[in-house]
Amino acid sequence: MFARSWFRRPADHAVEIPSPRDEVHQGNGSARITPQPNSVSAGMISQPFTADHDSHVDASHESTNGSEVSDLLHEREQIVDRIKHLRASTDAYASEFVEQILDFAHRVKTSDLHLQPTANGLEVRFRSDGVLHRLGEFPAGASSSVVSRLKVLSSLLTYRSDVPQEGRIDSSPRPGGNASSATNTTEIRVSTYPTLHGERAVLRFFGHGNQYRHLSDLGHSAEVTESLTDCLAETSGAMIICGPAGSGKSTTLYAALRHLVQETSGSRNLMSLEDPIEVPLDGVSQSQVNAAAGFTLQAGLRSLLRQDPEVIMVGEIRDPETASIAIQASLTGQLMLTSFHADSTVVAVSRLLDLGLEPYLLRSSVIGICCQRLLRKLCHCAVESRDSTDHFGLPIEWCRKPLGCDDCNETGYRGRVIASEFLSLRDAGHAAEILDTKDSRTAYRIAVDAGMKSIWECATDLVREGVTSPAEVRRVLGVTMRI
Numbered sequence: 001m002f003a004r005s006w007f008r009r010p011a012d013h014a015v016e017i018p019s020p021r022d023e024v025h026q027g028n029g030s031a032r033i034t035p036q037p038n039s040v041s042a043g044m045i046s047q048p049f050t051a052d053h054d055s056h057v058d059a060s061h062e063s064t065n066g067s068e069v070s071d072l073l074h075e076r077e078q079i080v081d082r083i084k085h086l087r088a089s090t091d092a093y094a095s096e097f098v099e100q101i102l103d104f105a106h107r108v109k110t111s112d113l114h115l116q117p118t119a120n121g122l123e124v125r126f127r128s129d130g131v132l133h134r135l136g137e138f139p140a141g142a143s144s145s146v147v148s149r150l151k152v153l154s155s156l157l158t159y160r161s162d163v164p165q166e167g168r169i170d171s172s173p174r175p176g177g178n179a180s181s182a183t184n185t186t187e188i189r190v191s192t193y194p195t196l197h198g199e200r201a202v203l204r205f206f207g208h209g210n211q212y213r214h215l216s217d218l219g220h221s222a223e224v225t226e227s228l229t230d231c232l233a234e235t236s237g238a239m240i241i242c243g244p245a246g247s248g249k250s251t252t253l254y255a256a257l258r259h260l261v262q263e264t265s266g267s268r269n270l271m272s273l274e275d276p277i278e279v280p281l282d283g284v285s286q287s288q289v290n291a292a293a294g295f296t297l298q299a300g301l302r303s304l305l306r307q308d309p310e311v312i313m314v315g316e317i318r319d320p321e322t323a324s325i326a327i328q329a330s331l332t333g334q335l336m337l338t339s340f341h342a343d344s345t346v347v348a349v350s351r352l353l354d355l356g357l358e359p360y361l362l363r364s365s366v367i368g369i370c371c372q373r374l375l376r377k378l379c380h381c382a383v384e385s386r387d388s389t390d391h392f393g394l395p396i397e398w399c400r401k402p403l404g405c406d407d408c409n410e411t412g413y414r415g416r417v418i419a420s421e422f423l424s425l426r427d428a429g430h431a432a433e434i435l436d437t438k439d440s441r442t443a444y445r446i447a448v449d450a451g452m453k454s455i456w457e458c459a460t461d462l463v464r465e466g467v468t469s470p471a472e473v474r475r476v477l478g479v480t481m482r483i
């Protein structure tokens with residue numbers, strides 16, 4: 001029987017846990033795992049993607065209650081047991097293995113699955129609440145065929161294992177799998193990468209959870225929520241949601257679209273161009289790019305502009321051409337909603353300038369930028385600390401720090417909360433100053449002095465309220481852009 005401590009381990013604790021490998025390999029009964037900062041567990045290779053997936057992680061920040069955690073524990077025990085009974089020597093091993101792990105991923109709504117070949121076999125990890133967890137290490141000799149099976153399913157070249165490849169598993173029912181609704185609505189992106197012991201694969205799941213959230217339910221402060229709704233009342237301009245991968249950007253974008261659907265009751269033409277469509281929304285004409293067929297983000301956006309849109313949501317701006325078309329559109333009578341991979345609001349501004357956009361264009365088009373992060377919430381078992389070493393340099397007198405109990409599987413955390421900041425560029429004076437400042441730190445200072453409540457301040461307030469811990473703030477926000 002597993003201890004309940006595998007799930008949502010606090011980043012600053014080392015915990016002795018039974019390892020699923022032991023069930024497979026009849027090992028010595030436990031593994032010591034010391035999770036590292038920045039969501040990467042010990043010994044884990046860093047993520048190959050940084051910019052192009054996001055809200056698929058959001059589903060996990062809904063998994064906040066104890067029964068879901070118990071379900072996850074149960075599912076995990078079951079999958080390890082099932083894989084243990086697969087015979088690695090048979091031809092069917094790879095397809096059965098893949099079917100099992102995909103089924104597991106759908107059941108627990110994980111955002112990512114990592115398959116890492118090791119000297120002894122294939123190690124499988126999955127991400128939950130933004131943190132990687134180990135599922136187990138499975139018999140050696142199977143890794144190449146398991147990854148090959150994934151390559152077949154995602155239409156990659158199976159005879160090329162010496163170069164990285166990217167593909168997707170069609171969201172239609174899996175061969176041999178259940179045609180469940182979850183399977184049908186989830187897109188899976190597959191990335192392979194050659195490593196020392198063979199090809200590593202990362203699977204990213206989009207559309208899990210399919211949650212219906214509204215702007216006021218997201219957990220942004222009243223101030224940020226009001227700024228967001230103010231922007232949505234505009235008929236032109238661009239509103240940008242930024243943050244790193246896994247910060248819940250798409251959840252906020254979808255909530256913004258839902259807000260518009262409700263507010264406009266069909267009187268505005270709402271269109272989206274996404275890659276991929278993560279959540280189907282009534283009242284919005286959604287399209288998914290298909291680069292292989294020439295329906296790229298850039299080409300699609302140009303054609304979309306001839307469809308008389310009034311509000312356009314572009315999943316994410318990633319390249320100069322998309323940025324240019326999107327910004328031009330926002331200047332000509334369309335409200336543009338999009339996300340952008342940047343660590344803070346002012347970094348988003350400087351990165352957009354780096355993409356070749358002229359400051360005057362940004363000044364007249366971007367009406368607001370929201371930057372957000374997800375922080376794990378402390379469980380009720382948290383304890384008070386006045387020891388400054390627990391404060392991680394935050395300007396606080398006391399804090400609560402994680403302890404661990406049955407309810408939180410000894411991790412000290414349950415669920416996640418948003419920390420965010422909103423930079424309004426509608427005040428021409430401050431906008432000009434920020435856009436003309438080359439140094440992000442100086443620009444950030446100008447924004448804060450102009451009244452923006454920084455994400456650090458927001459996170460520090462959450463610590464003061466005992467919602468999260470300084471260690472979690474440090475893990476998620478790092479040390480950058482602290483003013």
Ligand SMILES: [Zn+2]
Pocket residue numbers: 379380381382403404405406407408409410411412413
């Ligand atoms: Zn607890």
